[in-house]
Amino acid sequence: MADISWEEPYCGAGNNCYRIxxxxxxxxxxxxxxxxxxxxxxxxxxxxxxxxxxxxxxxDHLLEG
Structure with missing residues (x-):
């Protein structure tokens, strides 16, 4: 795998944490x-x-409940 430089995790509400x-x-x-x-x-x-x-x-339409 490539040598990836990851940013700190971005965590929204709850347990949804992503990294770029x-x-x-x-x-x-x-x-x-x-x-x-x-x-x-x-x-x-x-x-x-x-x-x-x-x-x-x-x-935003993806966030509509």
Whole structure:
């Protein structure tokens, strides 16, 4: 596996903790905290787009109960 530099876990309400990481080749990673050996991976550009879209509210419909 790539040499990933992981950020500290981001924990929302309850037990939902995620980690974001990057490697030296420009790839980004998202994993459930404690399961970093099974991350989702994509480019830094894709991670940036995901974060911008979430901040813009494009995923708010996923939070509706």
């Amino acid at each position: 990481g990057v490697d030296g080749d420009g790839n980004s990673y998202i994993a459930v905290a404690g399961q970093e050996d099974h991350p989702l991976t994509d480019s830094r550009a894709a991670l940036s787009a995901l974060i911008r879209d979430i901040k813009a509210g494009k995923a």
